[in-house]
Amino acid sequence: MKGTELVLKALLDNNVRYVFGYTGGAIMPVLDEMEKQKTFSFVMSRHEQGAAFMAQGLSRASISTPSPRVGVCMATSGPGAMNLATGIADALMDSVPVLAITGQVATSVIATDAFQESDVVGVMMPLSKQCYMPLSAEEIEETIHEAIYVAKTGRGGPVVVDIPKDIQNQSSSENYQFDAKSYEPDLPGFVYPSEPDHNLLKKAVARINKSEQPVIICGHGVISSHGGLELKAFAEKANIPVCFTLHGLSAMPVDHPLSLGMVGMHGSVEANRALLNCDLMISFGMRFDDRVTGNLEKFGINADVIHVEIDPSEIDKNVKSSIAINADAKRVLKILVKDPECITKPRRFWFEQIESYRAEIASETRKEIKRGVGQEGQLLMKTIVTKLSDVTGGKDIVVSDVGQHQMILARFYNFQTMNSWFNSGGAGTMGCALPMSVGVKLARPEERVWVICGDGGFQMNIQELGAIMEHEIDVKILLFNNGYLGMVRQWQTMFYNGRFAGTPLKNPDFGAIAGAYGIPHQRVSAPDQIVDALETAAAHKGAYMVEFLCDPSEIVLPMVPAGGGIADMIVSFDNNI
Amino acid sequence: MTKATSIKRRAITVFVKNRPGVLNKISMLIRHKMYNVETLTVCAARQTGYSRITLTLYEDKDDKILQVIRQIEKMTEVISARELGINESFWREVVLIKFEADQSQLETLIEKYKFEVLDRQNHEVYIVQMAGVSKKIDDLIQDLGNDKIIEVARSGFTALEK
Numbered sequence: 001m002k003g004t005e006l007v008l009k010a011l012l013d014n015n016v017r018y019v020f021g022y023t024g025g026a027i028m029p030v031l032d033e034m035e036k037q038k039t040f041s042f043v044m045s046r047h048e049q050g051a052a053f054m055a056q057g058l059s060r061a062s063i064s065t066p067s068p069r070v071g072v073c074m075a076t077s078g079p080g081a082m083n084l085a086t087g088i089a090d091a092l093m094d095s096v097p098v099l100a101i102t103g104q105v106a107t108s109v110i111a112t113d114a115f116q117e118s119d120v121v122g123v124m125m126p127l128s129k130q131c132y133m134p135l136s137a138e139e140i141e142e143t144i145h146e147a148i149y150v151a152k153t154g155r156g157g158p159v160v161v162d163i164p165k166d167i168q169n170q171s172s173s174e175n176y177q178f179d180a181k182s183y184e185p186d187l188p189g190f191v192y193p194s195e196p197d198h199n200l201l202k203k204a205v206a207r208i209n210k211s212e213q214p215v216i217i218c219g220h221g222v223i224s225s226h227g228g229l230e231l232k233a234f235a236e237k238a239n240i241p242v243c244f245t246l247h248g249l250s251a252m253p254v255d256h257p258l259s260l261g262m263v264g265m266h267g268s269v270e271a272n273r274a275l276l277n278c279d280l281m282i283s284f285g286m287r288f289d290d291r292v293t294g295n296l297e298k299f300g301i302n303a304d305v306i307h308v309e310i311d312p313s314e315i316d317k318n319v320k321s322s323i324a325i326n327a328d329a330k331r332v333l334k335i336l337v338k339d340p341e342c343i344t345k346p347r348r349f350w351f352e353q354i355e356s357y358r359a360e361i362a363s364e365t366r367k368e369i370k371r372g373v374g375q376e377g378q379l380l381m382k383t384i385v386t387k388l389s390d391v392t393g394g395k396d397i398v399v400s401d402v403g404q405h406q407m408i409l410a411r412f413y414n415f416q417t418m419n420s421w422f423n424s425g426g427a428g429t430m431g432c433a434l435p436m437s438v439g440v441k442l443a444r445p446e447e448r449v450w451v452i453c454g455d456g457g458f459q460m461n462i463q464e465l466g467a468i469m470e471h472e473i474d475v476k477i478l479l480f481n482n483g484y485l486g487m488v489r490q491w492q493t494m495f496y497n498g499r500f501a502g503t504p505l506k507n508p509d510f511g512a513i514a515g516a517y518g519i520p521h522q523r524v525s526a527p528d529q530i531v532d533a534l535e536t537a538a539a540h541k542g543a544y545m546v547e548f549l550c551d552p553s554e555i556v557l558p559m560v561p562a563g564g565g566i567a568d569m570i571v572s573f574d575n576n577i
Numbered sequence: 578m579t580k581a582t583s584i585k586r587r588a589i590t591v592f593v594k595n596r597p598g599v600l601n602k603i604s605m606l607i608r609h610k611m612y613n614v615e616t617l618t619v620c621a622a623r624q625t626g627y628s629r630i631t632l633t634l635y636e637d638k639d640d641k642i643l644q645v646i647r648q649i650e651k652m653t654e655v656i657s658a659r660e661l662g663i664n665e666s667f668w669r670e671v672v673l674i675k676f677e678a679d680q681s682q683l684e685t686l687i688e689k690y691k692f693e694v695l696d697r698q699n700h701e702v703y704i705v706q707m708a709g710v711s712k713k714i715d716d717l718i719q720d721l722g723n724d725k726i727i728e729v730a731r732s733g734f735t736a737l738e739k
Contacts, residue, residue, distance in 0.1 A: 189657065
């Protein structure tokens with residue numbers, strides 16, 4: 001068999017159906033073989049970065065389906081592979097399994113500065129979980145099987161396989177055999193704990209039972225391990241409030257009485273105050289990112305920390321734990337739910353305190369949402385998001401770009417469906433949403449998918465409207481257009497004396513652009529038009545775009561200022577300076 | 578590109594699958610964590626297909642070094658990584674030195690350092706080999722003096738747990 005056939009055979013054996021990518025000289029043979037076989041759906045992005053995010057979308061969204069998949073993207077050598085890099089780095093930061101297959105120049109010219117040559121393995125090494133370069137056709141199959149195994153095992157991450165063009169065209173010998181069914185990776189050092197340590201669990205339960213003011217922090221690991229139901233059951237059983245990291249959101253319904261919403265730099269008042277005043281943090285599948293903790297020296301000073309985390313290198317990295325359990329979040333939650341030693345405690349004082357945190361800015365926020373417009377008389381994003389929750393019942397999938405709208409969605413969207421919230425967290429890559437939504441929709445075709453972008457991020461991968469058009473991807477695009485890079489503008493307003501350096505945007509006619517791609521568009525400028533527009537978009541068959549003219553003065557609050565501790569959280573800000 | 582000076586020298590021994598790029602990955606991680614690799618030795622391990630890497634760097638804090646080790650261990654090709662404490666293990670170096678000396682000086686030095694003479698190109702230039710703790714090698718180099726030394730090649734540390 002030829003190298004290209006072996007690539008496709010390995011992908012098929014791993015249940016890959018969709019391949020996202022962009023062709024070019026060094027990957028042509030694989031795409032050519034794909035065209036011959038017609039066994040894959042090839043989705044052509046308009047830029048390789050788009051393909052990487054599409055693959056991410058498929059991986060992220062399919063985790064909670066009966067058949068989780070690893071998203072696959074392909075690109076040619078040199079610039080093609082380099083354009084994938086941002087999407088790969090993003091997948092590493094957010095622990096998303098992705099397989100990137102790149103074509104490389106022929107082995108005879110590698111390292112001679114050949115046309116479209118880059119040292120892909122060299123570049124991708126620090127951006128990925130693992131990189132491979134098979135140097136014979138016979139290595140290809142095993143390499144791809146190992147790559148997919150590594151990508152999805154333990155803490156997920158991207159893996160790159162760089163295949164020189166002559167190896168793609170090489171034929172395996174007649175005696176070559178590979179049995180995919182009995183394949184087991186030969187990686188003696190790559191082991192993950194199968195069972196959490198029993199003694200540590202016992203200690204953890206005793207500590208939880210003793211705690212008067214505990215709080216659970218639900219991280220991405222709960223979603224990745226598909227442990228949302230177990231999390232909810234554990235929180236209810238032990239009667240402990242739950243806050244979420246950005247990627248922990250949608251693990252359980254966010255309007256649950258025990259839910260405090262998102263924690264961190266733009267977390268809710270109740271989540272942040274709870275973290276500040278708790279005596280015990282029980283964190284599942286999270287890594288105490290700086291956007292969660294703020295200044296580490298001021299973080300969790302009065303609390304013990306139980307840290308359940310699959311990646312041992314995250315334990316004690318940022319926050320010292322009292323009890324560290326190196327295990328899969330769901331597995332631990334399952335045991336805790338069933339553990340008869342784990343008791344239900346009323347914790348009345350703690351819940352009274354939490355109610356007072358909830359009330360802190362609730363009425364001002366409600367008023368603002370009701371008013372619907374900001375100082376400049378244009379729409380408030382929080383009003384739009386609240387109405388989106390009303391229209392969808394919080395059940396639809398939301399894919400967000402990066403910025404103010406992302407934080408506002410995290411704060412105000414009423415997440416009801418497990419694993420229904422996709423965006424770039426660790427890397428914070430603007431432009432991720434439009435391509436990511438393509439993968440998300442293909443992974444969950446029965447569900448409605450909303451893509452929310454700012455006018456800045458939208459234009460970073462706007463070309464993927466082409467992929468949406470060509471493949472008839474039914475996503476509802478909500479463009480929050482305030483004419484600025486809103487989050488940076490917010491920092492400029494708050495910390496740079498209102499000097500708007502590099503944030504104002506002179507924007508094109510987005511309606512005309514949508515129209516050029518055959519996507520219906522409407523523009524909304526008044527609060528009373530929001531629901532109608534959202535309902536029209538929801539009812540429309542196929543992609544639809546609603547552009548909201550948003551108020552540039554809107555500030556996302558609360559905010560823990562950079563370098564500050566959670567106690568320094570800003571809950572109100574006079575924007576009239 | 579490296580952090581403010583620490584004074585405690587640490588040795589980390591890593592067993593890896595012998596695949597291209599493993600050393601690159603480890604050194605890249607150490608650079609990313611803003612350390613400078615002070616010494617580095619790599620050799621085949623007893624089991625075929627595996628290598629043993631011993632590297633040293635400066636770090637005063639135990640938890641920081643643990644982080645480095647855990648992040649190295651995370652790499653798929655790494656079988657194990659651990660610190661070899663200076664009191665719980667032997668750290669040794671090999672040195673080759675080419676220097677000028679007359680016969681009597683050479684004999685005095687051999688008496689003191691017990692090194693092996695590998696080559697005497699003529700009656701005044703010698704190449705010798707010695708293994709031992711760094712201090713002993715430093716002393717020999719100092720005893721010879723810069724004027725006499727033509728070239729020095731030190732291996733960097735290799736280490737073994739007691």
